[in-house]
Amino acid sequence: MSETTSIPAPWELERYELTSAPVYHFDFDRREFFKVLGAGVLLVSILNQTAWTQESGSARGRIEGSLPGEIGAWLHIGENGKVTVYTGKVEVGQNIRTSLSQGIAEELRFPIERIELVMGDTQLTPFDMGTFGSRTTPTMNLQLRRAAAAARDLLIDLAAAQWKTDRQHLVATDGKIMDQKSKRSVEYEALVKEQQLAKSIPVQDPLIPAANWTVMGQPLPKLAGVAFVTGKHRYPSDQKVPDMWYGKVLRPPSFGATLLSVDTAKAEQMGATVVRDGNFIGVAARSSGLAAAAIAAIQADWKSEAQPSSKEIFEYLKKNTYEGTDPSGGGDRYDTGNVDEALASTKLRLEQTYKVSYIAHVPLEPRAALAKWDGDNLTVWTGSQRPFGVRGELAEAFRIPEDRVRVLMPDTGSAYGGKHTGETAIEAARLARTAKRPVKVVWTREEEFTWAYFRPAGVIDVVGSVRDDGSITAWEFHNYNSGSAGIRTYYEIANQRIVFHPARSPLRQGSYRALAATANHFARESHMDELANALKMDPLEFRMKNLKNERLRAVFQAAADKFGWGKRKAAPGQGFGMGGGYEKLGNIATFAEVKVDRKSGAVKVLRIVSAFECGAVVNPGNLRNQVEGSNVQGMGGALFEAIEFQKGKILNGRMSQYRVPRFTDLPLIETVLLDRKDLPSAGAGECPMIGLAPAIANAIFHATGVRLRSLPLVPDGLKIT
Amino acid sequence: MATINLAINGRPRTVEADPQISLLTVLRENLDLIGTKYGCGEGQCGACTVLIDGRAQRSCITRAETVGQKQITTIEGPAHGERLHPVQEAFLEEDALQCGYCTPGMIMSVVALLNRNHHPTQSEIIDSLNGNICRCGAYSRIISAVQKAATSLAKSEIGTGARQ
Numbered sequence: 001m002s003e004t005t006s007i008p009a010p011w012e013l014e015r016y017e018l019t020s021a022p023v024y025h026f027d028f029d030r031r032e033f034f035k036v037l038g039a040g041v042l043l044v045s046i047l048n049q050t051a052w053t054q055e056s057g058s059a060r061g062r063i064e065g066s067l068p069g070e071i072g073a074w075l076h077i078g079e080n081g082k083v084t085v086y087t088g089k090v091e092v093g094q095n096i097r098t099s100l101s102q103g104i105a106e107e108l109r110f111p112i113e114r115i116e117l118v119m120g121d122t123q124l125t126p127f128d129m130g131t132f133g134s135r136t137t138p139t140m141n142l143q144l145r146r147a148a149a150a151a152r153d154l155l156i157d158l159a160a161a162q163w164k165t166d167r168q169h170l171v172a173t174d175g176k177i178m179d180q181k182s183k184r185s186v187e188y189e190a191l192v193k194e195q196q197l198a199k200s201i202p203v204q205d206p207l208i209p210a211a212n213w214t215v216m217g218q219p220l221p222k223l224a225g226v227a228f229v230t231g232k233h234r235y236p237s238d239q240k241v242p243d244m245w246y247g248k249v250l251r252p253p254s255f256g257a258t259l260l261s262v263d264t265a266k267a268e269q270m271g272a273t274v275v276r277d278g279n280f281i282g283v284a285a286r287s288s289g290l291a292a293a294a295i296a297a298i299q300a301d302w303k304s305e306a307q308p309s310s311k312e313i314f315e316y317l318k319k320n321t322y323e324g325t326d327p328s329g330g331g332d333r334y335d336t337g338n339v340d341e342a343l344a345s346t347k348l349r350l351e352q353t354y355k356v357s358y359i360a361h362v363p364l365e366p367r368a369a370l371a372k373w374d375g376d377n378l379t380v381w382t383g384s385q386r387p388f389g390v391r392g393e394l395a396e397a398f399r400i401p402e403d404r405v406r407v408l409m410p411d412t413g414s415a416y417g418g419k420h421t422g423e424t425a426i427e428a429a430r431l432a433r434t435a436k437r438p439v440k441v442v443w444t445r446e447e448e449f450t451w452a453y454f455r456p457a458g459v460i461d462v463v464g465s466v467r468d469d470g471s472i473t474a475w476e477f478h479n480y481n482s483g484s485a486g487i488r489t490y491y492e493i494a495n496q497r498i499v500f501h502p503a504r505s506p507l508r509q510g511s512y513r514a515l516a517a518t519a520n521h522f523a524r525e526s527h528m529d530e531l532a533n534a535l536k537m538d539p540l541e542f543r544m545k546n547l548k549n550e551r552l553r554a555v556f557q558a559a560a561d562k563f564g565w566g567k568r569k570a571a572p573g574q575g576f577g578m579g580g581g582y583e584k585l586g587n588i589a590t591f592a593e594v595k596v597d598r599k600s601g602a603v604k605v606l607r608i609v610s611a612f613e614c615g616a617v618v619n620p621g622n623l624r625n626q627v628e629g630s631n632v633q634g635m636g637g638a639l640f641e642a643i644e645f646q647k648g649k650i651l652n653g654r655m656s657q658y659r660v661p662r663f664t665d666l667p668l669i670e671t672v673l674l675d676r677k678d679l680p681s682a683g684a685g686e687c688p689m690i691g692l693a694p695a696i697a698n699a700i701f702h703a704t705g706v707r708l709r710s711l712p713l714v715p716d717g718l719k720i721t
Numbered sequence: 722m723a724t725i726n727l728a729i730n731g732r733p734r735t736v737e738a739d740p741q742i743s744l745l746t747v748l749r750e751n752l753d754l755i756g757t758k759y760g761c762g763e764g765q766c767g768a769c770t771v772l773i774d775g776r777a778q779r780s781c782i783t784r785a786e787t788v789g790q791k792q793i794t795t796i797e798g799p800a801h802g803e804r805l806h807p808v809q810e811a812f813l814e815e816d817a818l819q820c821g822y823c824t825p826g827m828i829m830s831v832v833a834l835l836n837r838n839h840h841p842t843q844s845e846i847i848d849s850l851n852g853n854i855c856r857c858g859a860y861s862r863i864i865s866a867v868q869k870a871a872t873s874l875a876k877s878e879i880g881t882g883a884r885q
């Protein structure tokens with residue numbers, strides 16, 4: 001047997017993280033709906049044009065044209081006294097199941113325990129681009145609240161009609177409509193009995209202002225948490241159906257390797273089903289052990305290709321830019337004023353290069369999918385932030401219409417931007433088709449480290465110039481490959497040249513929590529510190545001098561106060577630093593305290609103070625959890641995480657070789673939440689991460705005088721010469 | 722194939738499996754006790770933690786055949802019907818989980834810790850849980866949950882014997 005097959009390493013769109021919107025939008029069939037759900041009242045939330053554009057993440061290049069009204073979510077009040085809400089968003093640990101339910105309970109005036117959220121099921125929920133970019137809170141939360149508010153009004157109308165009274169005196173409270181005059185009341189379920197009332201709400205209903213919230217704004221713990229602490233919740237990798245087999249895929253020995261010949265006879269003799277199709281080779285077997293043994297029994301010869309290594313990656317990226325041929329539509333570029341002139345005419349100018357490595361998401365639950373064919377219909381349970389995107393990938397891979405594919409997304413063991421793609425779903429489905437029975441594929445940790453995608457590596461060149469009084473005159477910023485999220489500066493600078501240069505990445509790369517904002521803030525906020533130091537100016541004072549944005553000023557000030565900035569003198573080996581910025585509608589300032597052991601080179605982060613503001617706070621408990629989690633996870637990328645590779649192989653693709661933050665790394669984390677009840681709520685899963693790496697780097701400089709310009713900062717401790 | 726007899730959550734269980742099979746695979750695949758999780762397969766993350774004769778062990782690197790004579794407790798064990806174990810209660814009250822995937826392994830490690838040390842200090846908690854990774858970074862809440870559970874176990878200690 002011999003065949004030449006090449007397995008390409010696909011290039012992941014990092015910058016806009018999207019799939020295209022569906023071309024057609026059919027009318028919503030309400031009879032169908034009531035057939036499934038039973039009688040009741042149905043509210044359909046229609047996305048308006050602007051919301052749709054925002055939600056689809058489309059910055060440009062998409063034909064917006066005349067999209068008809070797009071359904072965002074629907075909400076059903078049943079005669080069984082239950083409220084069921086359908087949204088295409090998914091739960092990956094950010095606890096939106098809880099925070100979205102809070103919004104519905106608030107507006108609907110309904111007990112939260114009786115609300116059920118059906119999430120990320122392509123058959124039952126309306127289309128959704130995916131759960132990323134911190135969009136759930138600013139968009140889906142509002143849509144659901146509007147639907148719930150409209151439902152409440154409708155119920156009041158129903159009660160008014162029933163009692164033949166003026167709706168003026170009627171109020172909704174705790175699942176009932178009450179007549180304040182006569183004191184009679186009626187439960188929602190009685191009102192909706194035998195109704196088949198559907199209403200769509202394209203307009204913006206007024207919502208309960210944040211100052212009057214009673215359910216929102218509360219630190220509610222995770223809903224349905226009992227299933228999680230008792231081990232009953234079934235994650236994607238726990239799914240099981242009768243007659244299910246286990247699948248495994250043959251992986252090339254290195255990226256870009258070509259298959260020369262393969263012999264699968266032994267695997268077949270073992271009783272496994274072997275599938276060879278194009279560049280795909282995999283097996284399915286009765287047990288996962290047998291599937292693994294069968295894969296190991298396959299003899300394959302491969303031809304490797306020359307590949308760059310992590311040692312030379314930064315030169316490689318700068319040499320391999322796309323310039324003008326960027327597949328996602330050209331590098332971003334922002335020019336203001338005259339940078340060259342300003343740089344030439346300012347005495348103090350500073351030029352530096354900052355670097356960030358590839359890192360892995362390491363979601364504790366690796367990718368998993370269970371696929372089941374029913375004739376030409378395919379059902380897949382998988383952990384994905386884009387169930388509808390995965391549906392599209394499956395339809396394309398198997399050349400079947402999308403309506404034959406159903407993708408369900410059980411609450412998943414985290415993702416952090418790392419589960420946007422559907423490769424595992426396709427693998428399971430391909431194996432299931434030949435095996436003629438359901439097949440589950442769960443990636444091993446090593447597969448997850450090697451065949452998923454990474455946060456992009458990047459190089460950032462920065463030049464800044466300042467006057468003696470501390471005002472910045474010019475700013476030039478070139479980012480190679482990491483991405484353009486957070487690339488623009490929020491400091492007031494008259495002359496700016498900011499350019500993103502997309503490059504050919506040798507490793508498969510894609511979204512990661514906070515995207516390139518981490519890299520861009522690291523470079524910017526480190527450079528700010530370097531400029532302040534060159535001026536011999538206090539770094540907080542220097543930032544404030546060049547910062548007008550009130551919300552950012554407020555978080556910097558709040559964090560500085562809590563931290564006690566300027567109040568304490570650093571002991572030997574101790575250092576303080578800060579970083580902050582604006583991303584995904586949130587504002588963050590992070591202050592760090594480090595201790596460096598000059599002899600051993602050990603660096604310990606002792607304390608992190610974050611001040612965060614993302615509009616009106618929906619759930620302070622969960623928000624703190626997100627800010628703390630961002631800081632803990634961010635410490636890994638800041639201090640020691642990096643993917644090492646050579647000759648197309650990952651060198652540290654195991655949990656024992658790739659260090660992630662553990663209990664012993666935990667610093668004291670203090671979080672200040674600025675609750676701006678007058679501003680719309682924004683998401684919080686990403687922004688809190690971006691100030692951390694520069695805060696630590698700046699603190700290390702303060703402690704030792706050593707300036708570190710590469711992430712991770714101290715994978716092997718600090719060498720002080 | 723080998724016949725493996727096990728005692729899990731106080732019940733005898735028998736499976737026919739490859740003699741090399743790990744305890745983790747037996748639990749998840751043969752017995753559908755899916756609360757015990759896979760995270761790394763090399764004893765590094767703690768997602769697969771179970772109690773073997775009361776001690777926290779990594780089921781991914783434990784051969785099922787070797788623990789036939791021992792008492793195994795999985796995350797499905799500690800609750801009695803609707804009544805949760807104090808450690809489980811404390812994880813809920815302190816909201817010590819985000820995605821919750823590390824939670825079963827964490828809880829089993831904590832149960833083992835509190836069995837042998839009724840009043841662990843913060844640094845004892847950190848040391849004994851350092852083999853459990855929470856990638857969502859809920860560490861500080863987990864520490865609070867352990868402290869809370871220790872307090873409530875101490876209270877319920879008198880008479881009930883809530884520990885196991």
Ligand code: FES
Pocket residue numbers: 758759760761762763764765766767768769770779780781782
């Ligand atoms: S799966 Fe056993 S320690 Fe990670």
Ligand code: FES
Pocket residue numbers: 093364413414817818819820821822823824854855856857858859
């Ligand atoms: S809660 Fe997600 S890994 Fe711990």
